[in-house]
Amino acid sequence: MFKTIVIKEFQENIRDFRFVVATLLCMIIIPLGFFINAKDYQAKEQNDRDSVRLYDDSHKMVIDVMRLGGAAFRPSSPLSMLSGGVEHLLPTSVETVGYITNWGAQIQFVNTRSLDSPLSFLYGRIDLSFIVAVIMSLLAMLFTYNSIAGEKEKRTLSQIMANAVPRNTVIMAKMTAGSLLVGVVFLLGILLGLFVLLIMGHAIFSDAGLFGRFLVGVAASLAYILVFLTFGLLVSSLNRSALSAIVGLMVCWVILFLILPKASVIVAKILRPVKSQQVIDIEKSQVRMQMQREEDQEIRQLQKTMPGVKDMTERDFFKNLRAGDENAKAYNKKQTEVQEQYRIKSDTELDRIDALYENQRHLQAEIARNISRLSPVSCFVHIMAELSNTGFAEYRAWQETRSQFKQAVDRDISSKSGFTRFGNMAVGGGGIDRKAPAPKVEYKPVRFGDVAATTWPDVLVLVIFGFLFFAGSYVAFLRYDVR
Amino acid sequence: MFKAIFAKELLENFASRRILMVLVLCLILVPLGVYVGGRDYQVRLHAYQESFRLYQQDHKTVEDILYKGGGKGFRPPSPFGFLSQGLDIIVPNIAESPATTRQKPPIDIRLNNNQSYENLYASFYGPLDLVFIVSVIMTFLAIVFSFGAVSGEKEQGTLRQILGNSVPRPTVILAKTAAHFSILVGAFLAAMILSLLVLIACGYSLAGPGGVLGETALALVLSILVIGAFLNLGLLVSALTRQAVSSFIILLLCWVFLFGVFPRLSVVMAQLISPVKSQQLLLQERNRVRLENEKARSVEIDKIVESGDNTQEKQDAVSAEFRAKLTQAFQKLDREQDNRQNAQMQLAVHISRLSPVSCFVRPMAEVARTGWMQFEQYRQDVGRFGAALDDQVYGQYQEFRQKGGSNVGFKGNGSAPAPVLQAGRIRTEDVVKNVLPDALLLVAFNLLFFTGAFVAFLRYDVR
Numbered sequence: 001m002f003k004t005i006v007i008k009e010f011q012e013n014i015r016d017f018r019f020v021v022a023t024l025l026c027m028i029i030i031p032l033g034f035f036i037n038a039k040d041y042q043a044k045e046q047n048d049r050d051s052v053r054l055y056d057d058s059h060k061m062v063i064d065v066m067r068l069g070g071a072a073f074r075p076s077s078p079l080s081m082l083s084g085g086v087e088h089l090l091p092t093s094v095e096t097v098g099y100i101t102n103w104g105a106q107i108q109f110v111n112t113r114s115l116d117s118p119l120s121f122l123y124g125r126i127d128l129s130f131i132v133a134v135i136m137s138l139l140a141m142l143f144t145y146n147s148i149a150g151e152k153e154k155r156t157l158s159q160i161m162a163n164a165v166p167r168n169t170v171i172m173a174k175m176t177a178g179s180l181l182v183g184v185v186f187l188l189g190i191l192l193g194l195f196v197l198l199i200m201g202h203a204i205f206s207d208a209g210l211f212g213r214f215l216v217g218v219a220a221s222l223a224y225i226l227v228f229l230t231f232g233l234l235v236s237s238l239n240r241s242a243l244s245a246i247v248g249l250m251v252c253w254v255i256l257f258l259i260l261p262k263a264s265v266i267v268a269k270i271l272r273p274v275k276s277q278q279v280i281d282i283e284k285s286q287v288r289m290q291m292q293r294e295e296d297q298e299i300r301q302l303q304k305t306m307p308g309v310k311d312m313t314e315r316d317f318f319k320n321l322r323a324g325d326e327n328a329k330a331y332n333k334k335q336t337e338v339q340e341q342y343r344i345k346s347d348t349e350l351d352r353i354d355a356l357y358e359n360q361r362h363l364q365a366e367i368a369r370n371i372s373r374l375s376p377v378s379c380f381v382h383i384m385a386e387l388s389n390t391g392f393a394e395y396r397a398w399q400e401t402r403s404q405f406k407q408a409v410d411r412d413i414s415s416k417s418g419f420t421r422f423g424n425m426a427v428g429g430g431g432i433d434r435k436a437p438a439p440k441v442e443y444k445p446v447r448f449g450d451v452a453a454t455t456w457p458d459v460l461v462l463v464i465f466g467f468l469f470f471a472g473s474y475v476a477f478l479r480y481d482v483r
Numbered sequence: 484m485f486k487a488i489f490a491k492e493l494l495e496n497f498a499s500r501r502i503l504m505v506l507v508l509c510l511i512l513v514p515l516g517v518y519v520g521g522r523d524y525q526v527r528l529h530a531y532q533e534s535f536r537l538y539q540q541d542h543k544t545v546e547d548i549l550y551k552g553g554g555k556g557f558r559p560p561s562p563f564g565f566l567s568q569g570l571d572i573i574v575p576n577i578a579e580s581p582a583t584t585r586q587k588p589p590i591d592i593r594l595n596n597n598q599s600y601e602n603l604y605a606s607f608y609g610p611l612d613l614v615f616i617v618s619v620i621m622t623f624l625a626i627v628f629s630f631g632a633v634s635g636e637k638e639q640g641t642l643r644q645i646l647g648n649s650v651p652r653p654t655v656i657l658a659k660t661a662a663h664f665s666i667l668v669g670a671f672l673a674a675m676i677l678s679l680l681v682l683i684a685c686g687y688s689l690a691g692p693g694g695v696l697g698e699t700a701l702a703l704v705l706s707i708l709v710i711g712a713f714l715n716l717g718l719l720v721s722a723l724t725r726q727a728v729s730s731f732i733i734l735l736l737c738w739v740f741l742f743g744v745f746p747r748l749s750v751v752m753a754q755l756i757s758p759v760k761s762q763q764l765l766l767q768e769r770n771r772v773r774l775e776n777e778k779a780r781s782v783e784i785d786k787i788v789e790s791g792d793n794t795q796e797k798q799d800a801v802s803a804e805f806r807a808k809l810t811q812a813f814q815k816l817d818r819e820q821d822n823r824q825n826a827q828m829q830l831a832v833h834i835s836r837l838s839p840v841s842c843f844v845r846p847m848a849e850v851a852r853t854g855w856m857q858f859e860q861y862r863q864d865v866g867r868f869g870a871a872l873d874d875q876v877y878g879q880y881q882e883f884r885q886k887g888g889s890n891v892g893f894k895g896n897g898s899a900p901a902p903v904l905q906a907g908r909i910r911t912e913d914v915v916k917n918v919l920p921d922a923l924l925l926v927a928f929n930l931l932f933f934t935g936a937f938v939a940f941l942r943y944d945v946r
Contacts, residue, residue, distance in 0.1 A: 021736065029744070036751045043754070047761035054767035058774055067585065068770065073763075086607050088573060089599045092763055098552055098582025110595060112762035114573035117754060118855060119831045121573050122844060123746035134743050142732060243728055247627060250735065251504065258619055259512070261608035266519050268604070276530030277597045278557075278577065282537040285552060289541065361601060368604045378608070385607070395603060 001165055002173050009177030013143065022139045022182065026189030029135060033126045034193035037081035038200050044076035044113075062412055063434035071095040071110075072405045072441040074398060077389045078203040078210060082217040083129035083381065085390030088114045088121050094402045094441075096409060102417045103292070103343055105409040107402050129384040132186075132221040133257065133377050137228040140182050141249045144232030146242035147174050148477060153241050157480075171233070171477045175470065178229050183222055190218055213448065217387050223462055224380040230469035231376075237476035256375045264371035264378070272364040280357050287349050295342040299335055299421055306331050314423040321420065332420050339418065365392070376465045379458035386451045393446045393454050401441055408439035484650055485658050492662030496628070505624050505670045512620060513674035514681045516611045520565025521685040527560035527598070531576075546897035548876050553582040556868045556904025558861050561852035562687070563698045567614035569848030572599050572606050574858045578865040578904065580872050587777070587802070587880075588873035589810050591769065592865055613678075614847040617706045618840050619742060621671060622713040626734045628667055629717025631727040632659050633940060638726055643945045656718070656940040660933065663714055668707055675703060697911055701850050705918070708925035709843040713738070715932030722939035745838040753831035759823045765816065772812045780805040784884050795883050802882070828855065836921065839928045846918035852909055856917060860907050871902035 013019050052073055059065055073093045080087060091109035098106060114121060124130065148171075151157035160170065197204065204210040232249060239245035304310055308327030309317060321328040372378035385391030416431035496502050534557055541551050548554045556578040564571060575594035599606070609615060633656075636642035645655060682695060689696040717734055724730040783801045787793050835841035848854030879895025 018732070032748075036748075036755075039755060040751070043758060044761065047764045051761070051763045051767045054764070054771055058770060068774075086603050089603055089606055091600075097579075108595075109600065110593070111573075111599065112766060114596070114599070115575075115858075116759065116761050117750060118570050118573060118858070119753075119828060119835070119845075120747070120750045121570060122848065123750055123835065123841065124743075126744065126747040126751065130743070130747075134739060138735065138739060142735075146728070243631075243731070246728065246731060250623070250627070254620065254623055258615075259611070262611040262615075265605045265608055266515075266611060273526075274601065276526065276534075277601045278530045278534045279537075281597055282534050286537060286541070289551060365604055372608065381607070392603060395600070 002169050002176075005165075005170055005173035006177045006180075009147070009174055010181065013177065013181050018139075018142050019181070019185075022143070022185050023188070025135060025139065026185045027192055029126075029131055030128070030186075030189030031193040031196045033128060033131055034081050035196050035200070037084075037125075037127055038197055038202050041076055041078055041080055041202075042200075045078075048073065048075045059438045061434060061438055062432060062436045065096070065409070065438045066100055066413060066432070066434070069096045069098075070100075070105075070405070070409055070439060072401060073443070074401075075443055076113075077394075077445075078207075079213055079217075079388040080390055081127055081197075082214065082388040083384035083390055084125035084127050085129075085385030085388055086392070086395070087390040088117075090390065090395055091398050094398070094405050100409060100413045100417070102339060102414055102419060103288070103346060104414045105406055106288075107406045107409070109398070109402065127384075128217065128221065129381050129388075132224055132384075133381055136182070136186060136221070136225050137253065137257070137377070139185075140178075140225050140228035141232040141235075141246075141253065143178050143182055144174075144229050145236050145246040145249050147178065147233060148236040148473075148480075149239040149245040150236075150242040152239075152480075167478050167480075168474065171237075171474055175229065175233060175473075178233070179226055182225055182229060186222070186225060187218075209448065213387050213451075217384055220380065220383045220387070220459070220462075223459075223466065224376065227376045227462060227466045227469060230466055230473060234469045234473035234476065237473045237480065257377045260375040261372045261378045264368045264374075267371055268364050268368035271367055272360065274360045274364050275357065277357075280353065284350055284353055287353065288346060291342055291346040291349070295338060298338050298342075302331070302334060302338065303422060306334070309422075312422075314425045317422045318420075318425065318427060331422075335420060336418060373458065373461050376462055379462045379465075382458050383455045383462075386446075386455050389445050391454075393450055397444070397446050401443070405439070405441045408441055412436060412439045485654050485661075488645075488650070488655055488658035489662050492632075492659055493666065496662065496666050501627060502666065502670075505628070505667065508620055508624065509670040509674040510677060512611075512616050513613065513671070514678045516613055516616050517565045517678035518681045518685065520568070520610075520612050521682055521687065524560055524562055524564045525685070527564075528562075530598075531557055531559050542901050544897060544901055545876050545879075545895060545899050548580070548872070548901050549893070549897070554580040554868070554872050554876070554901065556865060557906075558864075559906050561857065562693065563695060563851040564853055565612060565682070566698065566702045566851035567844075567847040567853055568610040568612050569614075569851055569853030570855065570858065571853040572596065572602050574853070574861065578861075578868060580869070580877070586877065587809075588806055588878040589813060590869060590873060590877050591766075591773075592869045592872075594862075594865065613702060613706070614844055614851075617671075617709060618843055621667070621706070621710050622742065622840070623738060625667055625710050625713035626717045626731070626738055628663050629714050630721055630731040630734050632663060632718055633721040633936075633943075634724045634730040635721070635727040637943075642943075646945050652941050652943075653937070656722075656937055660715070660718060660936070663718075664711060667710055667714060671706065671710065672703075675699070698850055701911075701915070701918075702847060705843055705846055705850070705922060705925065708922065708929060709839055712839040712925055712928040712932060715929055715936060718936035719932045719939060722936045722943065741838045742840040746835045746841045746844065749835035749837075749841065750831045752834055753827050757823065757827045757830055759827050760820065765820050768816060769813060772816065773809065776805055776809045776812070788884050788886060793885065795881070798883060799881070806878075836924055839925055842921040842924045842928070846921040849914050849917050852914075856909055856914065860909050864904055864907050868902060868904040875899065875902055 055071060055073070058068060059070065071093045074091060077087060089111065091111050092113045093110045094107050095110050096105050097108050146153075148157065151160070161167070204214050231252070235249045235252065236242075236245045239248060306327075309331045312320065312328075317328055317331075321332060369378075369382075382391065386393050413432055416433075418431065419426040538555050538557070542548055542554065558574070558576045558578075560576075561571065573596060575596045576598055577595050579593045579595065580590055581593075631638075633642065636645070646652070679689065679696075679699065683689065688694050716737065717730075720734050720737070721727075721730045724733065780801060783805070784798055787797050787801065832841075832845060835845070845854065849856050875895060879893055881892050881894045883890045883892075
């Protein structure tokens with residue numbers, strides 16, 4: 001019986017113009033999206049390579065970094081065809097700001113990529129995440145909106161029910177047929193897309209890790225399509241006319257897909273307001289300057305009060321220091337201690353401001369994220385963005401990279417650029433090996449394990465949505481009164 | 484007769500659940516979106532004012548710029564951001580001059596947007612501004628309202644009965660269009676009036692300097708045009724099909740294509756046809772040019788030092804010559820990049836204009852001063868700021884190289900007031916000029932779709 005109904009559903013759907021539309025859309029849009037994103041990636045990769053080459057040419061040694069400033073670059077994600085995520089906002093590089101002093105390097109995020117294509121920010125990208133979240137979910141609902149409501153309307157369901165057909169068999173068969181049909185059409189589009197990528201010689205074919213992630217992305221897409229199929233079935237079971245089912249579905253879709261995720265950010269901002277980064281940056285710069293002023297005053301005070309050196313002239317002091325005078329050496333040692341003390345104090349204070357701010361921002365983001373999980377769309381787009389290394393885990397990884405780059409610059413330059421100051425003269429920086437190779441940090445993409453750790457709640461919620469919708473449609477169908 | 488059909492359509496719509504849906508969505512979402520945009524503006528304005536105040540505290544004089552981390556110029560947020568967030572998150576909000584005195588003019592001003600990282604989630608999901616509500620929700624509602632206007636009556640057989648009487652067909656379609664348009668635009672206007680009250684409660688002024696009424700009126704006109712375009716498209720498809728469900732499905736696919744697929748494709752097509760090198764690469768190229776220029780200048784100065792006739796004037800003359808060369812080289816690089824990028828942008832804009840949604844989204848960003856015009860304006864402001872810094876600060880460093888070392892001294896007035904970035908304003912007339920082609924296209928879309936619906940309805944065979 002199950003097989004008969006599945007075949008009947010198959011035949012009905014294949015004869016319908018919706019099947020033709022779905023097939024055409026999948027066979028055109030998915031490969032087109034892959035082609036476009038692969039081309040875009042190739043162009044970006046070429047630009048990235050050229051930028052790094054030009055940087056490396058001019059930054060061979062430590063002295064070059066001291067003179068021109070240092071940078072570490074983030075390459076474009078080869079999996080951006082799965083999801084562009086927030087790539088246009090992620091930093092394209094981390095760079096030093098101003099002089100690199102014994103106070104430690106100031107490193108900031110720089111984003112030059114967002115202005116390369118401003119209109120794509122305005123209109124959005126055509127990646128697999130968008131294709132599945134919008135087009136495939138609509139197609140899934142178009143395939144199921146009338147599977148029960150349509151049969152109720154045409155009275156064919158009463159005829160089926162009048163025979164000895166178990167209701168659960170009917171709904172299971174309808175679900176199976178719909179899923180298989182949409183799944184096959186989608187996978188055909190993916191296969192064609194892969195063929196396009198193969199012809200273009202895309203990087204995913206030369207890296208098993210990337211290909212694995214791609215397959216996981218396809219599996220997540222299938223799970224998401226299944227959720228919308230069950231959702232369509234649920235609304236169809238609850239309605240008596242196909243028209244009200246499709247209109248109801250579309251209204252729910254607009255709310256789930258378009259309004260809820262945006263509203264989650266608004267609610268989070270109202271519940272947990274966070275200071276602007278602009279103000280934080282200025283506050284940090286004020287703290288830094290205040291500390292430098294205090295350090296300067298303490299060193300001047302030391303110079304004025306320290307016995308043996310307080311009466312020396314600038315010239316005498318440096319002459320005595322070179323000659324190994326005990327008083328000058330003691331002053332130098334004490335000054336180094338003061339400098340170190342202020343550097344630690346400044347680092348602690350700046351880290352405290354950063355940590356406080358990051359913590360507040362993290363809390364706000366968590367609220368937004370948890371509220372947005374009420375929509376399967378949010379869960380899906382998050383999974384895809386993280387898989388593609390264009391999501392929030394990538395941003396956190398770049399915060400880590402910024403720290404590593406700072407450590408490298410501090411290790412090679414700042415820690416060795418101690419100055420001895422006396423009066424208005426400062427001598428030092430001799431400890432730096434200016435001809436040593438320039439400090440560098442290698443880009444490390446977020447590991448799959450970390451992606452899994454970040455996205456498992458979304459996967460779980462997506463599965464729960466699927467079960468809930470199917471259970472709802474199952475119960476609604478069992479309770480349907482054929483009279 | 485027109486009045487009777489118009490009244491019948493109104494009554495039918497009022498009796499359906501759709502009117503409730505429209506009212507609820509309009510009266511909640513539009514004021515909510517405007518409120519959120521208004522609040523966001525206040526938060527950003529506070530951040531801007533606070534940053535500017537803190538910066539000004541420490542950077543009163545030219546000397547402060549030299550010794551306190553360089554000069555900064557901030558971009559004020561747009562008070563019309565509630566209309567469209569546009570490119571606000573990616574357009575730089577801060578311009579910074581080098582924090583070192585080593586760089587010789589023309590200095591590189593680094594443009595950055597330090598607000599983008601705090602808005603990752605907001606950007607990921609997109610803003611709930613008026614442009615989103617109109618381009619997505621209102622256009623969707625326009626489809627929901629119009630898909631059954633003709634095909635629904637065909638299906639139920641009521642159209643046959645109407646046309647069986649002596650009712651002119653043009654009157655029927657005109658009355659239907661007018662009734663649907665009145666309901667949808669009426670609900671939207673009510674929501675906009677409520678939004679204006681929300682803005683007043685948020686502290687906005689409507690008229691006078693800094694008033695938002697002019698820009699809101701402009702946005703309202705564009706909004707009504709795009710809603711009208713989708714309503715007429717709905718009527719056209721409805722007039723061409725015999726079943727309400729088929730017309731709804733076709734319209735749904737058209738809607739997804741027009742709002743979701745086509746604008747995105749237009750950008751990509753433009754990128755493929757007219758590629759542009761990245762800003763990152765441009766910056767590295769500028770660095771390379773600067774290094775080569777500096778190296779060549781150094782060689783020339785060394786020649787003077789070795790010649791035995793080493794004077795400050797001669798060294799200054801060489802430095803000025805190389806500064807002019809560097810300025811020229813930078814201008815050439817920037818001009819080439821600007822030309823390429825503008826060509827690509829124009830191409831994308833022209834292609835995207837085939838969709839009424841694009842004809843609405845981009846102009847709304849310009850009306851809200853969060854579009855490309857705003858970025859161009861800020862770049863001009865930054866250019867003037869950079870020139871002032873070159874002249875008063877970085878260009879005042881004088882180097883005199885001798886055998887065995889160099890003397891570097893600041894010959895300018897260190898206690899002179901520090902140059903400040905003066906943010907320019909885009910005039911409403913310029914915005915109107917910029918968005919006029921899109922507004923005209925929206926009118927054309929309305930006429931085209933309505934004519935199509937009109938003709939299809941006249942040609943409908945009732946048998």
